[in-house]
Amino acid sequence: MLQSHIITHLIFSVIQFLIAVLANGIIVVVNGTELIKQRKMVPLDLLLCCLATSRICLQIVITYSNLAVLSLTDLPLIPWISVIFMYIHELELWLATWLSVFYCLKIVTIAHPLFLWLKLRISKLVPWLILGSLLYISFNCVFYHKYIWIISQKSWLGLFSENATTQTKDLFTLQFALLLAELLLPLLIFLISALLVIFSLGRHTQQMMSMTTGPRHPRMNVYISTLLSILSFLVLYLSQYMMAALVFFEIFKVRNFIFLFCLLVFGSYPSVHSVILILGNPKLRQNAKKFLLHSKCCP
DSSP: OOOHHHHHHHHHHHHHHHHHHHHHHHHHHHHHHHHHHHSOOOHHHHHHHHHHHHHHHHHHHHHHHHHHHTTSSOSTTHHHHHHHHHHHHHHHHHHHHHHHHHHHHHHOOOOOHHHHHHHHHHHHHHHHHHHHHHHHHHHHHHHTHHHHHHHHHHHHHHHHOHHHHHHHHHHOHHHHHHHHHHHHHHHHHHHHHHHHHHHHHHHHHHHHHHHOOSSOOHHHHHHHHHHHHHHHHHHHHHHHHHHHHHHHTTOSOTTOHHHHHHHHHHHHHHHHHHHHHHHHOHHHHHHHHHHHHHHHHOO
């Protein structure tokens, strides 16, 4: 008989899956419809559409992994799922990083020739950044496919066998360090761009608050909502790194309450941030309202 915390984890993981598919599905459908109607897509919409598609795939893999950890599906396929997970996860990280860079270049103003050049050309660079990320990750997966498979297999065996854990730490330290360094690159770029946006918006908000003596200026509301959105993006982005590290290093035993909590926190990123993106985008928010009203009228 399943324990209460395992049942609770299963319920929340299903809720996360439904929210992620719904929120990211709305982003894909709205931008896909725009592409069909106008036969072109705004660079930001293209980036959001690719990000939402990768998050749907990521959430499917996360849900399958949750079922496998809870022994509700076959475990032998887990190493292959881990390889697929690492590919989709890294792609999603790069796309989320480029989204942060896009916001940074559109919001922040820095008097530097390189920054100004990127600011003027970021819209044209978005398709190339997406294509470059796909090629870069594909090349790495081909180059490191043996290491990725071995590390994934040993890691999952380590969750269920103490001897496998020691073998993983002794034999594959170098390979894991290479993969970790590869994942730290998008994190570094994301942190720089996100912190620049936060400092810039915080400075503008503070200046407007000091200058305004009467009712709050509408533009200040936009600054505050954007600042909160970027802050939540930063927290969610960093939390998934922390939770992934805790799970990968096998600090907690499998099916332990803290272990399952880490999985839930990690799985909340693709769903919660997509909801924040919809709430912060007028076009997506309006179409989401239409979808929800239509679903209520047509049960």
